[in-house]
Amino acid sequence: MQSDMTPTLERFDHIHIFVSDRAAAEQWYARVMGFTRVDALEFWAPDGGPLTISNRSGAIHLALFERPAETCRSTVALAADATQFVAWRAHLTQVLARIIEPEDHQVSWSLYFTDPDGNPFEITSYDYAALASKL
16 A cells, blocks of 8 residues: 655666676677667766666666676566567567567567576567567
């Protein structure tokens, strides 16, 4: 039960992603997901701080921390409409050099993949009917 006293949140600010080689991870995220370095936040990166990267619109930020592999991982799920979902499937299949099969969740479709450090990602679309005919 939510209290009327609960403050409102605006959006996700960023997600921490632990990687073994931050330079290699930055290249992978640029090639696979189109994320680029946020120059204004680059000063945080030295001495173990995060290297912040974002998508083109700046709506999604990932903070890359160079750390040993973690055993407990949370999946980062990102939303897409039907057209973009199909485009993401083709793009991921090409850049990851393997077929990415969509999973049917009866009200949504999802694509699952991991970065080179095993961090799990999901691209989800709730345009179920539109995708059912395309997949």
